[in-house]
Amino acid sequence: MDFKNKLLNLVQTVLEELKMLHQEFKAQNVALAAAKNEIRELKISHKSLEKIMLQISRSVEDIKDKAGSQASTVTTPALHEVVETLVVKMKSYAEATKSAHISFCQEQKIEKANQFARMKNVRISGLLESEKEEVKSVVTNFLTETLDVTNPDLAQAYRIGNKVAQPRAIIVKFMDQAQRDMALANKVLLKGRRI
Structure with missing residues (x-):
């Protein structure tokens, strides 16, 4: 009798676990179906975004072409002056940066020599x-x-x-x-x- 009770309890436990697994599979199937729908919707929206990006890139190319043709026909001396001024400023900034770097390197060498002397x-x-x-x-x-x-x-x-x-x-x-x-x-x- 004791053996039958143990066997019956074991079978009931297995059946309960199978029911739980069945419910989990159902829940996962529902989640999988929802994920498939989302993927499908994302693919559709991706295709529409690709079309929009293609249209935008064509528009940008058109604008570039139009701006390029207009820029070649119009020359302004003021624009050249601004560019030259910017070039001069950039050169002076580059020189200042270079001299600051050289000064920093020299200070580092002096500090290193002082550290060595203090040894x-x-x-x-x-x-x-x-x-x-x-x-x-x-x-x-x-x-x-x-x-x-x-x-x-x-x-x-x-x-x-x-x-x-x-x-x-x-x-x-x-x-x-x-x-x-x-x-x-x-x-x-x-x-x-x-x-």
Whole structure:
């Protein structure tokens, strides 16, 4: 008996699903028929639009032909003056644009050179400052004694900023980028110090 009930339930489930599929197919057939009608209407309207476009293009060609024949018979000096004025303005705009582009490129080259030059610079903060100090010698001593940079070759060393309670920062320009890199690599030795 239990087997028959299960089989009966299974058959009923299958029948219900078939009914649902049948209803879905009907709905899709209706939608398909509507889509076919729309396509048919679009084809008709497309053909009428093609006819209208053909008529418009013929009219444009006629207008061009008429305008061309009239333009060749009529010459106005005022028109030539306007064209020449426009040509002169366009040339001046082209020259201005060209000079602006050249100026921009030169500024970019200068900025690139400055960036490259700053690659050899290091900023040091926290070194004690005295009244009449020789900044370059202070930095040289700091580099050799603290950061183990042997014979540092410095192009420049100067303090920046206003004098306040804290010592001003120092900008150091190395002659050799390898020494700058060595100093930066050895900054681990400064751990725990306020430099």
